[in-house]
Amino acid sequence: MPSGAPSTDLWPRLEPLLPQVQKPARYIGCEDGMQTPEHGPDKTSWLFTYPDTYEIGLPNAGLQILYEIINERPDAAAERSYAPWVDMEELLRREGLPLFSVDTHKPAGEFDIIAFNLSAELTYTNLVNCIDLAGVPIHSARRSDADPLIAVGGHCTYNPEPIADFVDLVVLGDGEEAIGDITDLVGEWKRNGKNAGTREGLLRELSKIEGVYVPSMYEVEYDGEFLAAVTPRYPDVPEKVEKRTVADLADWPYPKQQLVPMTEVVHDRLAVEVFRGCTRGCRFCQAGMITRPVRERPAEQVSRMISEGLQRTGYDEVSLTSLSTADFSGIEKVVADTVSDQGVGQVSVALPSLRVDAFTVGIAAELQRARRTGLTFAPEAGSWRMRQVINKLIREEDLYGAVESAYSQGWRRMKLYFLTGLPTETDDDTLGIAELGRNCVELGKKYNSSASVTVSVGGFVPKPQTPFQWFGQNTEEELRRKVELLKNDLRGTKGVQLKWHDTRASLAEGITSRGDRRLGAVIEYVWRHGGTFQEWSEHFSIDLWLEALAANGLDVEWYVYRHRTEDELLPWDHLSAGLHKDFLWQDWRDALEELGLEDCRWTPCYDCGACTGYGIEHVVASATPPAGGSQGTGVDLSAGGAVPVTLQTSKPIGVGGS
């Protein structure tokens, strides 16, 4: 679409299609807070797209924040789009209609930048599908100057290599500042007419922005199966791309006008981000590793955002979002302010990420006076030994204290989250999960005869930029065996309900999470064979993924199951979340030694790199750890029995149940 063309409104052509699809309200926009910006040749336009359904994508805070920041600029405009469900896609393709924005129903291809949030690897085929539906060539190398730029952000971008062929630019880390810099450059290019042959030059300029990675600016070489080198193609392109970090959340009180959808979505409530980053140091947790350091929002600002947000939206529920929300040093003030706020009526407050201790339960009881939902705890592993390996330093007495406190205050059911397939895991560790579940129900029976616990088990998928990035994922058969072990052990146990994540989905996630650029052909294959909406069980197909690997001469064992060695060049080594590779390696060795690592918020710095490398610091209101619980600094790390287990360096552990 040439610059300066009038904006197209597809609504008259979409409207007759809507009576024919499920949930037509997915496509109408109309949210409270929606913006319908003016477009023009002097305005850089962004289409923020979530590559899954509207219900999942609408609440995404990242997209909403960037949508507002861009629309505040007089020289830019932002709209939103979501992956159309399969019924709508079929109609769009039949009618020759493209992907569109929900705000003004403008064709996606008329935007300067289509930017996707990638929070889960299994949405990669939807990313490709959305690019195709937009009428844009799926391969960045085939795009012309007039085509929109395809950008991605979000947690998956810490290893974007599997999708490197499909995207023009990747934003690592916080987007608030980076999108401004990108808008400046793209705007200048647009005002100069997007002349033929200038796209490459623009991409090269973009690659110099802090936090921006342009995959096409790098040459990738292989040595057999191994990656040999990732080299910038020009001397002014950085060898290593560092993530972008917003130093102070107080400067970014967004979203100011949270979108209130007209139809039901997954988190249909106000959400206020209370801090970003986490230094608990759970070794399996990519989010905790890549979002450091901790940056708290001032408690007064949080209370104000809650009060104003509730009054503006009419919601009666607010969620305080962050990792491990009870670590927020202003939690007690915010609770007191919200509960006593006369202006907002009866409100319930959700803490989506609970810490496992009685203090947290006390807070939850205070907050959920109006409406009491279930409680969820995440001990993550079934034995103290295993929890030392993963650095989730919860003692059994902490869990039992929290659970008993909850039952005694009237809760009747709770959910416990666990991972299986963790490094060095033995069957005793796995069975410890069942044991914890049983013991929790026993505690509950003292207070309520119908007490119950849901034990939810997911297969562990090692993630890039974490200490476990070198670990060979358990095979699908092994994960399935462990689930069976738990099923058998819990058979006939009253009050414990076992739920487990599809182990085949963990395998597909494993294929995409640590892959290199050769995975691009695999993703394309799955997409071409109808493999969209892979996060949805009714559409997921592991056979398609395995077929795609085989068709491209690639091996599951090599990409998923094998342990990596210290000297191996990893596909994401040229991208940095601030963590020194030697810190990650040391932490990996410590994990195998069952050595815990304390939270650096309240103890001396161990130089992971996230603060020192960027010249920033934790922003916390309190220098003392929160009350209660062992997850602060008071824990005796040597507690529990020591079981020496060594990890073989290149074979999957315990395959086939030996």
Add this chain to the structure above:
Amino acid sequence: MRLRIAFSKHGKIRFTSHRDVARIWERALRRTKLPVAYSEGFTPRPKLSFGLALSTGHESEGEYLDVDLDPEQGADLDLAGLTTHLSAQLPVGMTATGVVVIDRRMPSLQQAVTSCTWQIDVRDVDESTAQAAIDAALAADELMITRERKGKEVTDDIRPLVFGLAVDQPIENGVRLIAELGTQPRAVRVTELLSALDPPLAEPLLNEPRVLRVHQWITTDDGERYDPMSVAAAASAPVGVA
């Protein structure tokens, strides 16, 4: 105190469901700070009661809901201007058109409404075909439809509930019908009526008609016909009717 609110629903917002509209009202009422009464118990809900569900995709000039106010807070409520105030809190396409106070002993909208008037724009049909199909239907003793109820196929005669049916005017590439359809004991849907005609005037999914609910009616035992606002006004003074 119980309020009855009338509202309309037009445009893009017509693709929201009945449940969606209920949530939209819950939020709008909270924003107006109206002292809505809540149910007791573990999960208190605002006491709202809606009339007959409007199918997703249909528009309306006659939607209603009843709202119970907290008796301790609602006593000295100033209702003047409430219609405008409510409209300001509703999304584009939804407008409050009137508010009256009603007697709490009045039957609910679900029970009281006896029929609805519908404006139906049918595409790809010429006027004479439509007229012939309507004449045949009105002349027939019965008009059978098959519908699914609790997983079983049930056959019903809807002829007794077709109170009126006529061609209103030709429109671009089609014809506009006006129908009055009964709602008791079970409401006849517009799509059910169209599919019962011979030939059917709308095939579901292909040329979906554009449907507008024009009125909801309450016909009393003595044959008097009211709309849900005026039946309330018969018992109490109207407040801020737009």
